Amino acid sequence: MARRKLKQHDPGITVVLCRLCRRNVHAALSNGDLGRSFASLEALSAHPDIGRFIEWVRNKPHGRL
Secondary structure (H helix, E strand, O other), rough: OOOOOOOOOOOOOOOOOOOOHHHHHHOOHHHHHHHHHHHOOOHHOOOHHHHHHHHHOOOOOOOOO
């Protein structure tokens, strides 16, 4: 029986986000959408839902939400 090679999973570029921001991103976009069209911080912030969230959370005290 021949051994099958396992494909390595390359997650690509990732960005470290706080838990609240990460939840908001994943609520607005699927993983497929993130990989195809929103692979940079600039593209993410241009999304209407995420842009509104960024404006809302920008002046909140860190660690208070």
